[in-house]
Amino acid sequence: MTNIKELNPDESPQAAFGAKVRSARETRQWRQEDLSERMDVSSTHVSAIETGRRPPTLRFARKADRALECGDKFERLWRDLKHGSLLEGFPEFVMHEGRAAEIRLYEVGVVPGLLQTPEYAAALAEGFVKRGAITEEQAGERVALVAERQTAFDRRLPPLVFAVLDESCLRRPVGSPSVMEEQFARLLEFAELPNTVLQVAPFTMGASRPFNLPVTLLTLPDRSLMAYSEAAQRGYLERESTAVLPILTAYHQLQAAAPSPAESLTLISQLRKGIL
Missing domain, CATH: 1.10.260.40 (lambda repressor-like DNA-binding domains)
Known part of the structure; x- marks a missing residue:
């Protein structure tokens, strides 16, 4: 018994x-x-x-x-167990992200997890704790997950990462001024990696910006495509090509309309120095 x-x-x-x-x-x-x-x-x-x-x-x-x-049944169960405080659907996305050959992301409001410093991630998590949304333990799990996701860059064949950040990601203060200064430095370091492309979508793009909400596109090793987006209560993975290909087209349009990587780095550097 x-x-x-x-x-x-x-x-x-x-x-x-x-x-x-x-x-x-x-x-x-x-x-x-x-x-x-x-x-x-x-x-x-x-x-x-x-x-x-x-x-x-x-x-x-x-x-x-x-x-x-x-298959990956027990890995999925482990991720659900480990990251129970996360949006439904997000642990599954993280699993695919860790195996992706190419990652294309667009973020609004905050620096995306793949580009966050530990201090920035901790400041974000602490904000959730203060609002009573998660516990201190869950905050620690979220910060650990950020570090876990970033190990993708240490793979023998790291993913090619295209990142377009809305200007709000840079303008919104998270943590202390020193946390933001280190985060800006991290973005500049990220942009110098041989497998990354970083651009900033400025407010002046206005209606020409094709996305109003964050989106991530994954190209898996077998060249299949997957899109991930979030609603208030859960995350959604889209695998059907008829739905993913229009998102990929819109992403290419976003990259074409946004300032060049060089211009984007200049903006980040100016914000880091407090010029803007």
Whole structure:
């Protein structure tokens, strides 16, 4: 009876994860030792995960997916568990973002996560804490997620990243003046990377700006396209080419209408120096 109670999937997200591992294992009529051998972890570790006594890691989730031939089922579950305070749909987007060959993003109001300094990310998260939207622990998870997403730049073949920032991203103060100064410096460093293109869409673009809300386009290794956008309560991934291609066309129009990367860097440098 004790084991049944410990494996109650309604007890917690961690217990639900463990129950699903056990169910997948038993469906194949494997013992814990059989699964541990295929995953190259100890049977004690498998037992602790299945009973919810130990939280799963991303590495464990990926090993479980390979051993149990579940696609990315357990990685998705891990991301839902780890990032429960995030918008529905965002953890799935982050998973695809981490594998993308090309990333095209347009942001309004705040510097996007891939370009944020830790201090800027922390200041944003603290704002949510003060408003009672998330806990201190969840704020820490959000800052850690920013760092996790940025490891994409450390890959052997990092993604090609096109970033267009609305001028509001630069004008809105987040944190102290020193936080903003470091963030401006980070943007200038980002623009110098060999796999990045950074532009600023100034307020003067007016109605010629094709987007009013943030949007991200991903080109996956198989060259398939995906678009991500957010509403107030959840994020949306669009995979249908009939819907994604018009967004890609509009993005190219945005890049063509925005000032050149050189002009954009001049604007960022002037803001950093307090000239504008």
